[in-house]
Amino acid sequence: MSDEKEMIWLKSEVDFVLEKISENQKVFKTMVIPAASENLVYQPEKNVDWTASFWVGMLFLAKELTDSTAFDETIKMQMESFQNRLDKKIELETHDIGFLYVLSAIADYYVNKNESSKKMAIQAADLLMTRYSEKAQIIQAWGNLDDPAERGRMIIDCLMNLPLLYFASQVTGDEKYQLAAYAHAKQTQKYIVRPNFTTYHTYFFDTETGAAIGGKTAQGYSDESCWARGQAWGIYGFTLSYLHTGDKSFIDTAKKLADYFISKLPADKICYWDLIFNDGSGQERDSSAAAIAACGLLELSRQLPLSDRDHLRYEAVALEIMAALSKGYTTKNTPQSNGILLEGVYDKNSNKGVKECMSWGDYYYVEALTRLTMTWYRYW
Ligand code: GLY
Numbered sequence: 001m002s003d004e005k006e007m008i009w010l011k012s013e014v015d016f017v018l019e020k021i022s023e024n025q026k027v028f029k030t031m032v033i034p035a036a037s038e039n040l041v042y043q044p045e046k047n048v049d050w051t052a053s054f055w056v057g058m059l060f061l062a063k064e065l066t067d068s069t070a071f072d073e074t075i076k077m078q079m080e081s082f083q084n085r086l087d088k089k090i091e092l093e094t095h096d097i098g099f100l101y102v103l104s105a106i107a108d109y110y111v112n113k114n115e116s117s118k119k120m121a122i123q124a125a126d127l128l129m130t131r132y133s134e135k136a137q138i139i140q141a142w143g144n145l146d147d148p149a150e151r152g153r154m155i156i157d158c159l160m161n162l163p164l165l166y167f168a169s170q171v172t173g174d175e176k177y178q179l180a181a182y183a184h185a186k187q188t189q190k191y192i193v194r195p196n197f198t199t200y201h202t203y204f205f206d207t208e209t210g211a212a213i214g215g216k217t218a219q220g221y222s223d224e225s226c227w228a229r230g231q232a233w234g235i236y237g238f239t240l241s242y243l244h245t246g247d248k249s250f251i252d253t254a255k256k257l258a259d260y261f262i263s264k265l266p267a268d269k270i271c272y273w274d275l276i277f278n279d280g281s282g283q284e285r286d287s288s289a290a291a292i293a294a295c296g297l298l299e300l301s302r303q304l305p306l307s308d309r310d311h312l313r314y315e316a317v318a319l320e321i322m323a324a325l326s327k328g329y330t331t332k333n334t335p336q337s338n339g340i341l342l343e344g345v346y347d348k349n350s351n352k353g354v355k356e357c358m359s360w361g362d363y364y365y366v367e368a369l370t371r372l373t374m375t376w377y378r379y380w
Helices: 003-025 053-066 072-088 097-112 115-129 156-160 162-172 176-192 228-245 248-263 287-303 310-328 359-373
Strands: 153-155 202-205 212-216 344-347 352-356
Touching (some): 003 053, 003 310, 003 359, 053 072, 053 359, 097 115, 097 156, 097 162, 115 162, 153 176, 156 176, 156 228, 162 176, 162 228, 176 212, 176 248, 287 359, 310 359
Antiparallel strands (some): 344 352
């Protein structure tokens, strides 16, 4: 695609997502967009799920894309809701405190320079630290800390929660957050990444002895397959851990995960929900994994030296994915939908959110468009 054609395509795509976000502001003020749509429509939900921050994240991106105050009132209401949730510890027995407070508190601190949001991020990081097991050197993913079924489970998604801890060390000067995040990322690299650079979704440790037990899927096709979204979280997440720690092995791992992901892309560049599937399988795609991977590949490309011959390749694949999403996977011709990306899969195994819009898919699609159209300083 020529540069000029690319700019025209990107500009009209940015206009499309900004219109959606503006329209959604009328409904989602203190309420949030849920994890997944139902019949392609998001129903307003209270700030209780792990996905609540993808809406405010989109509002911050929209503010930056337009450099306007048009989204400020909703952002302010959302920020109050996130502080309230943290103060009352509403449904926060999850490692996704990272997703929740990176896209609210940290984004607000960076974009609006609010000192109170810096404090909120540190308060959230302190809560996330309670999930860290010194013995196993991992952050427990799900459930309460006394739950024997969940104690000792780490999951690949958690790499995206670590930036909250990196941020807390950066602004407080206390290295405890960074050390825990680094240890968790190393355990993920050692145990969740397989020798062929596919990934387990989740992995168990014995938190009494610290011994590694084994991998298990929750949302993938099988324990030994490679869940597409997990691989995408890994590409982006290891790149971020490289960025925050300087450990070059993380960028090597991110590249290997990216290479595997790219090698499994079907003809139209939008992955199936598990990378075990290919064209002809009759399985669903996961557009949200594609959007996350596009952001991860763009960040990976940005972190590589110009002399690295993969620098341009990763950026080119990200652009191909974005062009394919724009061409065949948005709601442009589905006016009844208030989502942005069609064909996401939340959890195929429990038939939850299959062939629907995903709030994080929409967020990462807007993030990738932002990355492609302006110089953007990441919230992560
Ligand atoms: N982090 C949960 C998911 O990707 O579905």
